[in-house]
Amino acid sequence: MAKWLSPLDAMFLYMETPDSMMHVGGLIEIEVTKGTAGEMSRQIRDELQEMSSAQPPWNRKLATPRFLKNPAHRWVEDTEFDAMYHLRRAALPTPGGERELGVLVSRLHSRPLDFRRPPWECYIIEGHESGNLIIYTKVHHSLVDGYTAVKMLMRSFSNTPDGPDEPFFFQIPPEPRRNKPVSDSSDESAPADQGSFVSAVAGHWMSARDIGKGLGRLARSRFRKHDPIITVLQAPRSILNGRIGRNRRFATQQYDFARLRAIADAANCTLNDVVLAVCGGGLRSYLQSIDALPAKSLVAFVPVNIRPKDDDGGGNMVGGMLASLGTDADNAEDRLRAVVSSTSAAKRQMENMTRAAIIAYTTYVGSPLMIQTGLAKMGLGRVIPPSFNVVISNVPGPTQPLYFRGNRLTSVYPVSFLMHGGPLNITCESYGETLNFGFVGCRDTLPRLQRLALACGESLDELEKAYVTP
Amino acid sequence: MAKWLSPLDAMFLYMETPDSMMHVGGLIEIEVTKGTAGEMSRQIRDELQEMSSAQPPWNRKLATPRFLKNPAHRWVEDTEFDAMYHLRRAALPTPGGERELGVLVSRLHSRPLDFRRPPWECYIIEGHESGNLIIYTKVHHSLVDGYTAVKMLMRSFSNTPDGPDEPFFFQIPPEPRRNKPVSDSSDESAPADQGSFVSAVAGHWMSARDIGKGLGRLARSRFRKHDPIITVLQAPRSILNGRIGRNRRFATQQYDFARLRAIADAANCTLNDVVLAVCGGGLRSYLQSIDALPAKSLVAFVPVNIRPKDDDGGGNMVGGMLASLGTDADNAEDRLRAVVSSTSAAKRQMENMTRAAIIAYTTYVGSPLMIQTGLAKMGLGRVIPPSFNVVISNVPGPTQPLYFRGNRLTSVYPVSFLMHGGPLNITCESYGETLNFGFVGCRDTLPRLQRLALACGESLDELEKAYVTP
Numbered sequence A, B: 001m002a003k004w005l006s007p008l009d010a011m012f013l014y015m016e017t018p019d020s021m022m023h024v025g026g027l028i029e030i031e032v033t034k035g036t037a038g039e040m041s042r043q044i045r046d047e048l049q050e051m052s053s054a055q056p057p058w059n060r061k062l063a064t065p066r067f068l069k070n071p072a073h074r075w076v077e078d079t080e081f082d083a084m085y086h087l088r089r090a091a092l093p094t095p096g097g098e099r100e101l102g103v104l105v106s107r108l109h110s111r112p113l114d115f116r117r118p119p120w121e122c123y124i125i126e127g128h129e130s131g132n133l134i135i136y137t138k139v140h141h142s143l144v145d146g147y148t149a150v151k152m153l154m155r156s157f158s159n160t161p162d163g164p165d166e167p168f169f170f171q172i173p174p175e176p177r178r179n180k181p182v183s184d185s186s187d188e189s190a191p192a193d194q195g196s197f198v199s200a201v202a203g204h205w206m207s208a209r210d211i212g213k214g215l216g217r218l219a220r221s222r223f224r225k226h227d228p229i230i231t232v233l234q235a236p237r238s239i240l241n242g243r244i245g246r247n248r249r250f251a252t253q254q255y256d257f258a259r260l261r262a263i264a265d266a267a268n269c270t271l272n273d274v275v276l277a278v279c280g281g282g283l284r285s286y287l288q289s290i291d292a293l294p295a296k297s298l299v300a301f302v303p304v305n306i307r308p309k310d311d312d313g314g315g316n317m318v319g320g321m322l323a324s325l326g327t328d329a330d331n332a333e334d335r336l337r338a339v340v341s342s343t344s345a346a347k348r349q350m351e352n353m354t355r356a357a358i359i360a361y362t363t364y365v366g367s368p369l370m371i372q373t374g375l376a377k378m379g380l381g382r383v384i385p386p387s388f389n390v391v392i393s394n395v396p397g398p399t400q401p402l403y404f405r406g407n408r409l410t411s412v413y414p415v416s417f418l419m420h421g422g423p424l425n426i427t428c429e430s431y432g433e434t435l436n437f438g439f440v441g442c443r444d445t446l447p448r449l450q451r452l453a454l455a456c457g458e459s460l461d462e463l464e465k466a467y468v469t470p
Helices: A007-014 A037-048 A098-109 A146-154 A194-206 A208-222 A257-267 A271-289 A332-351 A355-377 A449-467 B007-014 B037-048 B098-109 B146-154 B194-206 B208-222 B257-267 B271-289 B332-351 B355-377 B449-467
Strands: A023-031 A060-062 A074-077 A087-091 A120-126 A133-140 A248-256 A299-306 A317-324 A390-395 A407-415 A424-431 A434-442 B023-031 B060-062 B074-077 B087-091 B120-126 B133-140 B248-256 B299-306 B317-324 B390-395 B407-415 B424-431 B434-442
Touching (some): A007 A194, A023 A098, A023 A146, A037 A120, A037 A133, A087 B098, A098 A133, A133 A407, A146 A407, A194 A355, A194 A390, A248 A257, A248 A449, A257 A332, A257 A434, A257 A449, A271 A299, A271 A332, A271 A449, A317 A332, A317 A355, A407 A424, A434 A449, B007 B194, B023 B098, B023 B146, B037 B087, B037 B133, B098 B120, B098 B449, B133 B407, B146 B407, B194 B299, B194 B317, B194 B355, B248 B407, B248 B449, B257 B332, B257 B449, B271 B332, B271 B390, B271 B449, B317 B355, B434 B449
Parallel strands (some): A087 A120, A390 A424, A407 A434, B087 B120, B407 B434
Antiparallel strands (some): A023 A133, A023 A407, A060 A074, A120 A133, A248 A434, A299 A317, A424 A434, B023 B407, B120 B133, B248 B434, B299 B317
16 A cells, blocks of 8 residues: 655655745635535535544645655555544634734744645635635645646635535545646646746756756857847845745735736736736835845746757746846836846746756756755755745636536635745645636735735736826 | 752753653633623733833843754843744634634644743633633643743733732742742652653753662662562553653533532542542553553552651652552443552552652652653663553642633643653642543644543542442
8 A cells, every 4th residue: 555755756755844835725715605614514514523534635644754765665555544633624813804814824924734644724714804615735745746736626616606626635546646746746748837947947956967967058059149149147135045944924916817917918928927926016015024035136046947959848847947037126017027027038048948958957047945955954044045936826716607506706816935045935826717816925024015916006006006097 | 040950850851852841831711701802802902012021030041042952051131022922823723612622732742832932821712612712821841840830821811800900820930949949840849740750751861970879778678578569660662651742632611610629528538549549440441442441450650759767857759659540440430449449559658668669769759751852852762661551640720710801710730741651641720619631642643532531420420320329
């Protein structure tokens, strides 16, 4: 029954520390129209409390949980599966607004998982002022990557309001395997989220043999003059590059796709460029408010799925590009122009890069995070200049509206992880006609993260004013 | 500003592991008659959220938090005191009964404190079906011992329903020192709780020079025949002596003193004997229900304040005695007789013991816990025969009814800590005319701890039937 972990999955265990916990989360909101949130919560408990087993991967625990650095980790079945440990009820204090929800999710996300059990927890939260039922699920990245976890969670929901009651996600047998098991981070369908990026960087650190060669090609491909491409030397030092503590803050924003699309159309750029400009404007105003805005523009690392020039087809590869966020520009149009200019250049560069060069580049760019983590594990502070200031990921979510026992899901927010050297993560996920932003920050570094979320909303308004409703 | 920790306080940091966390807690219930629990909770938040300092010891953090084994720990002032980190709002999911409260407190008590901040947290909990406001406070034993923490907390409350609003406990300046600082575990007023016992054992391990001498005297004083005294070889092996995991269960019971006193009077024994018999009956029935009752009676370690024969007065000393819980007897009278017989013998023995013998005896009895903790830190399992099966402490609490802004405190429950080798702790605390039991268990070892609490209530009924209402 034992199942070996891939080296990349085991790497997430190696990187786990009390401060940098490698679990990912998702926050789902359900508009309750049949009964109340409290009734639904109690009904779920009553249905599940006598359960003493779960389907893979939700029944898997580590064979050697006390030895997280084990290079040959195995999953074994938890024969004493305790459903009420993993499935937890919770409630928001009054008035049950976004503030109380953000505080609760921050606390839940700040706590490490128990590796002597299957490393996941699911919270059913009532007490929201809207009457919505909230579900927050966290799972260790070594068990299931964030994208796969969302896909699996979504199988508990129905495509129609009148659909039959679906079983809860951890009762659903795994889908028949294609080439790879679902928990494998190198799953071909893996999108370009932060976890895939970290896997890629760590994986290539592990197989560093080709990196020298790759860097040579990279060097030859990169030195074109007057190119707006962002280099690894360009990111300013900022509060966004320090060591992290164990506590998190969390905030959300949901925007209609139509608003972002209208701006992208008017500005003749990609939707992702608009996302970056929205974040750039929000970060500028937020950092100004806490007196921490660097003079030079912040640089984001944007994980992307790439199929390099010399790849003979099939499969995605995770790489990434550095993008300016235009935070040195004081108006929305200049910021978007700075973003577009840097992402266009990065894409042009990538098109000309070989697979080896992309591997080398991604590893090179990601190295400071790995080195910071290594230093932190040795008890040392920060000494590494940043190659970027923040990771901004955009992962695909469910495209159709979903329902839980006749009640509509209104939003699906990602809750990503932080690493030493990166006290802020912004991940957004699509759901139907919306884009859902999850902001995760280190509590010690970033005060009042909710203000960053609100500032991003204002940044979107500003872009709209500049491009759509002039 | 730095303040050195006493070796005994530092010892609680050394013993801290992800499974055995050395914080103690208290659970206070307030009957809200003015406004609602939610309103009180929000009002407390509004009053405290702009606070950026606290009074000693609540503003103290470790100078070297990443090095818990530091033999020379110092407290330094937290100059970035973050009141909203320490003071937290929470709520119970519906229906907000004892079950939901037990689950929430269990989870909160299972989480280690952050040593990079002053190691304490206070939760203001609403949503109880009674309308009561619940306050759960946890504090690391190295900062303040449980008894002192309760005393300090109680200073936030008034002796009259019409008293002025008292400041919150962490805003109250420390009382003028007598001989020792309040956070010193060797505080002369320290009662005989589990923490004092652990301090005593560890302290004497540290100064082991006299132990050999003491054990010699102990041996001479102990071998009297036909004595019902419980020896360290008498405790049966049981599930109450295993290694612990990181998760806790918590349950409470409150009894009127009058009921216990009536039994003690009728049976001509001490109130503490009745407490032990109540626990014995509860444990017998609980362990039977999970098919884990040893044939031989369980043995409790009962920390007591002692003033040994050769002590030249003043000051308490923490020692302890082993007591039979009579769990091999199937009726209440036999159980109470077994308890009384063993505690009387233990007291007679202590009266004849010298200070050195008591030190040696306490250390000898407590050694398995220390050895188990040492082994667990080295990653090894249990190999040590138990000298007792459970610690049962009885600590003095407030004697007068207390009020919070006109609302009466109805109960004050202790929430103690667990160590490897001891998956169950029962501590009770007096408050006014009641005795308040807090049961803390290891979740992996003890299923349905609430049933133990209820079984103790039935055990009390049984004693009452046997002695008071025949």
